Amino acid sequence: MLDLHPDEELTEIGALARSIGSELLAPSARDAERDRAVPPDVWHKLFETGLTVPVPEEHGGGGVPEPLTLLTAVENLAHGDPGIALAAFWNGAAALLIAEHGTLEQQQVLSRLATDPGVRSAVALYEGYGRGPAEYATTITVDGDRVRLVGTKRAVAFAASAELYVVAGVDAASGAQRAVVVPAGTGGVTVADDAGRAGRIALDAAQAADVVFDAELPASALLGGSDAGTLTATVQRLRLLTASAAIGTAVRATEYAAQYATTRIAFGQPIAAFQGVAFPLAESLIRIEAARLELAEATLVLLEDPTGDHEALVAQAVAYALSVGTQSTRQAVQTLGGHGFIKDHPVELWYRCAAALSALDLDTSRAPFTAAL
Amino acid sequence: MTYSFTLSKPLQDYSTALREWSAAECRPYARQADIDKRRPDNWKTILDTAPVPLGRADRELPDPLPTFEEGYWVSHLAFYESINYGDIWVHPTLGNGGIGHLVVQAMGTPAQIEKWYDDAFVKQRGDTGFALTEPGFGSDTSKVATTATRDGDSWVLNGTKMYCTGGAFADYVVVFATIDKTQGAKGINAFVVPKGTPGFVVAKENEDKLGIRSWTTSELVFENCAVPLDHRLGWSAEGGDAEVGNGQGGALSALAWNRPNMSALAIGLAQASLDTVTPILKGQQAGFTPQRWASVERDLEAMNAALDRGRRLNYLAQSTVDAGNPSRSLSAAAKGYLPETVERVIRRCMELLGPEGASKELLLEKWYRDCKIMDIFEGSGQVQRIVVGRSLLGRLAG
Incomplete structure (x- = not known):
């Protein structure tokens, strides 16, 4: 039966990740960028949440969130700051792969990865x-x-x-x-x-x-020994999780631009009253909903049929989500105009983060170039 | 045959020489100029290596741009694209990068045009600034809050201006200020404020920006800044001359004909990006599946074709200006057309390479930052659509 509504756990983790994003990550975004490192106190606090190094309890971790929960967590942490969220997530991704597919011997390392925030993988x-x-x-x-x-x-x-x-x-x-x-x-x-x-x-x-x-x-x-099993499905999930950071970035940028548009006055009214301003932001919102659902469905397909060939499905979902990231962030800069182009506002940072993500994993053969007009 | 899409041989040769020189001699300084947020210290030495005249302002002897049969504005499109092909830092160093003189030309009395256009700009190749935008407005130019108050033989200016390109070191800045807020747009006038005028304060020499970091984007403050009566464009020392348009109209006229030039700057960056990735990709062709390579070729082809469409619209707009029959709508169409596509072209160049494309080892990531302003300054994409829309729908469009 069709069910497109998040359950209680998903909603709770999403809200928790959103609040960690806004309270912990967002204030440190510029510092992390300047230092090319997540500030140690932020790293430690984020590590303690258990959201970024998913390790089962038997290996000393806080448990592995459900795949959709993890997707939501990455999106909402990236809503705070994609740079810090992805640094933490990528660090924990090795643990995810080893926990899922590693031999008992390989899994020995998990307790260290789960308990020592100083270790990088x-x-x-x-x-x-x-x-x-x-x-x-x-x-x-x-x-x-x-x-x-x-x-x-x-x-x-x-x-x-x-x-x-x-x-x-x-x-x-x-x-x-x-x-x-x-x-x-x-x-x-x-x-x-x-x-x-x-x-x-x-x-x-x-x-x-x-x-x-x-x-x-x-x-x-060899991870998991000679039989790689469902390894590919997990690798594909990592791509989807990374792409969900683009969605978190897009959401934040669109919200920020919308807020600006409701307060900035031009031609006698808030610029939000002009369709040339409001419609592109509305389109961002529409695209975001579509992209989020596509990432979620692709995640479920990988779980239900982990040995199938889902390259095209994943590549489409990732390419679309990444393009939603770049399109939404450029639209956010555009909405702020000159103010969007200077570092007094964070939208220029999101414009760059979305571009970096898009260069990371966009299968251009499946998403041909199109001109704007 | 009435149409020809081919530039004259002399203009082609000039553009090619300029483009190749800009890529070879100027581009190597692009990264450092971005980091330092200013032009290279040895910019004069770099410009000295140019094989063709650049129209430099810093030379004792005149260095005028050659004239071509296409006309002034069309030739300038080729100039802007080619000079920017090397990198975005080059063009403002030529001096005549500001646009304040265009307002003088549009709104000044004959005496003012002689003094601040013919002498200061054409003969002395001075830098001119254009100070319209304020913290409280951008596109809505009727909201000028800077005031100009008559005090005997002076106009006294008070207010803050933002995003004034080259404002910190321009020889003069054309400042838009209102003499009567109750008159709205009609109260807005333009004032020539020379560098060094008491009360003309550079509050911030350069903003911390996403791109075009090597350009000086200044915040200027006017604190009881007094200029003589004849510094109000359209006025002499005795007072107002014959009918001149209001300042807002003058500002918009000055912007209109320059708009396709901004689109040409964007094309220069996009073409540079394409010409950067194409050989890299060809060098890697052996590692591509046939299907993937076919998709790469299709993307490159589509992007080159998109840039050509933009060039045609630019030439159409500027050839009407050269023909003495300019159209604000065509200018707006040319500027509204390409900048967002240029963002997509440069981004796609990054995506075709992958993570290497986002690395600062290449200039693609910089040009992706630089190009974003092209759809914002001198009229955002939204404003261009309003201008074009009004040619179709009248004042109902907005």
């Missing part, structure tokens, strides 16, 4: 050029009791400080999707720090850098 997924998991060029090939990992991953959060990486790729022999757990310091792992030093248009609090892998590992490094 990284997930290496993205390769650029719009490629999704089905096209990842990184190979993870089993040869007897050894595994060979070759490839370049882009924008790996905490690449230089992580104690371990979970790297996603494809078995060159069988074509199966795989992941390996790579301890930091492993030979053949090179953090290309140039991109990290130069920085990006936004989201630098996650200290992302490119990582080149050309490493040989024991077979025990």
